[in-house]
Amino acid sequence: MLDTLTLDQLRVLVMVADVGSFSGASRRLQRVQSAISKSIRTLEDALSIQVFDRAGKYPVLTPAGSALVDDARKLLRDADVLKSRARGMAEGLEPELGLAVDPLFPNEVLMRALRELETEFPTLPIRLVTAGLGVPERHLREGAVAVAVYSLETTGADDLDATFLVTIDMVPVVAAGHPLARLHGPIGREDLTRHVQLVLSDTGPAGWQRGLVSQKIWRFADVYVRLEFLLAGFGWCNMPRHLISPALADGRLVQLEIREQTGFQLPLQAVRLSGKLPGLGASALIRNLQTLLKQGEDV
Template identity: 45%
Template sequence: MIGAITLDQLRILVTVDETGSFSAAGRKLRRVQSAVSHAIQTLETAHGVELFDRTSRTPRLTEAGRVLVNQARQVLRQTELFERTAKAISAGLEPQLGFAIDSMVPTEPITRSLKGLQTEFPDLTVSLFTEGPWSTEQRLRDGTVTLAIGTITPVTAQSLRAYPLTSIQLVPVVAPDHPLAQVDGPVTRDQLSQHVQLILTDPTQSGGQSFGVVSPKVWRFIDIARRLEFILAGFGWGNMPSHLVERYLIDGGLKQLAVDDPSVTPTALAIYAIHRRDNPPGIATTWLLNNLLEQNWR
């Protein structure tokens, strides 16, 4: 019972609206017509509102009735969701799934897995965090998420369980009107250091942890998409995942720099699915992890 309302009364109200009459609702609910009429009258009396106009042969919803029957449907849907969720949790399903994704990781394999997760667990609440480098690991450590996709460092790997997924090629790129784009032949490390480098940084660390820094002149970004916009606008050069800049390299919006120093750009950045060893995944997280491992990441 909710105050002076019972769920049974709300079901009767909705059924009368769906079937078009008290007698039809009684047949569908396997109740005598008088029981249906009594339930509706009880609702009307308790709340001082007329739900049906009974002046015609077939009762019709009043304006107030049309509003309240829609609210009754919402209450019944939420009740059903509550019951399904409680049953799933009692069977071992996580109340919610926290999932962090490094912003450099390709999106399509992840969306395919999440679509499957949604089909498999339609009532599961998912909290999705798109992070810069290192932040995914921090989300795991503070318990915000139970599963992350991103990079790991050897220093912290011992406390994490990591599953290889793919690797990302990083390429140095610059806008076509930038001075570095005008250099004939390979660009030297010294030439790179003379220009602003746009880098990703870790907002959780004092001073901002970074990698692949060559130039003493840097602009730091947390959001990789925003950094790409600034590279496209000619503010400087930067190492970008090849899958994020491929279309710009094709249409001329960016130019890939040929660099004579292989240490400037890592050949590949390994990407893993990660969870804490002391916080193993639950039913839904395990399903998602296994599905991610089955995806074609190429």
Template identity: 40%
Template sequence: MLDGLTLDQMRVFLTVAESGSFRAAAMRLSRVQSAISHAIGNLEAQLAVELFDRSGHRPQLTPAGATLLADVKALLIKVDALRARAGGLGRGVELEITVALDPQFPLPILGRALGVLCESYPSVAFRTLSTPLGASFEALLKGGCDLAISGIDLINPAIELEALMKVRRAAVAAAGHPLAQTDQPLGTAMLADHIQIVGEDPSALTGQRDYGVVSPSRWRVADNITKKTLILSGVGWGSLPLWMIERELRDGDLVRLPVAAFAKDGETTVQTYLAHRVDRPLGPAGTAFREALLAALPNAHPIR
């Protein structure tokens, strides 16, 4: 009967399949070989299928055994995850961390921090929300996330800010775009005949303000990937994080524009911040993520 199946039988089955023999499985599990054979025999009787062909020198998985092995692996993974999550609950570890992320923050740095978090808290799920400008703070205030990474410094007594890094941005256009053909400072009059590709701000906090918008003719897009694609296609020009366009600048697909309203070489700098609710202290995994993120920043000092 299937109700009699035990996790131990399944682990024995998996160990025999992975090690290649009953003897090797017995050594790995620190049991006598007869106990391994007995466990497999009982499992086969309960499942009413032969899991191993024992006619040769070494036991070989039968077609039925190979099929059921995949199910057993999946089940044991879920059981281990359940145990890890239950252990985490006992220690007050979060089930999930949601971070509202401004898309201009360098994703490689985020990835390094998440790699550390995954090793330390493998049972904690991680979720990101793409939230430009004030949308990160809106998500935080409305309880839609645990942490926010933003490129603006809205002051709110309910939110604690921590400076992360400055992100360099540059005004660029495709190499064949008319604006790319001059090295003279580009003022409003020269930009007026060309479309500026700008990011849409969905936030009520900052949606009425334009950041870095200097051209009267503009197209709005929802994300930097679309923005970059349109600029590369020659539709218009715009400002993008340098970390996102290093290869295109190096290969000559994109050219910096000397926009007069920006700094030298059309560059602007945005200070980014890590934010969380004052009334909701970070749990163990959230604290570990914060420390890993700070440690992953350029020229970061070890977190003490």
């Protein structure tokens, strides 16, 4: 008999429980009272239990009925979510939005953009992966994500669609107690090569070499782990300015003045597979990122 249970019966159950009478439910639902009573009787028959005690002037939920009302509310909420998701997908919203982001991208901007996306599309599941250098592109090509935020310069790919987002200032820095911090005037390449350079691991096929100077290399897969080693004085490296601004301000890090190169700029893009139109969620996310970046969010 459970297969005769309907969402409409559950709505009637919840309404009667909320207003406390069959007559009140009939007015709220704009149905005759006999239809409300019949719906409750059919529900009780389907469940083989008594939901309401009708002995008094007004129906009172039985203990079993009280428990079922809570379950009914959850089922109705789930049904509403299902209908909302289906409606969104019919209009072009993705069943799920996969996103891979290079940690060089400002977290503050990313989090605000994702919050706005959740507000606009509350039923859209979002799957986020943070990984550096060639990893976002690999996730994109494998179909694991629909959008990858990273710099195409790091992989050299020219067969993908990309939307420019922001240029990241990469500056050479070292801990205040490091020997390089005590050198006066512009530092030459010969000075740098004698010290350890902390480098992010490159999974790209060609190996990204920009900014690579030293003969002593320590490689890191995580930019935040590299930052810890940098602050501990193990070596020097080029870091995104927005990530190290607090440490520069309080003196824990010192920006190096290098004779040959005083840093460089790295463009970051929102990258998609070529020729594949983005869904509503992906389009909204890219738009949110662009808007926030134009507003000057800590970059």
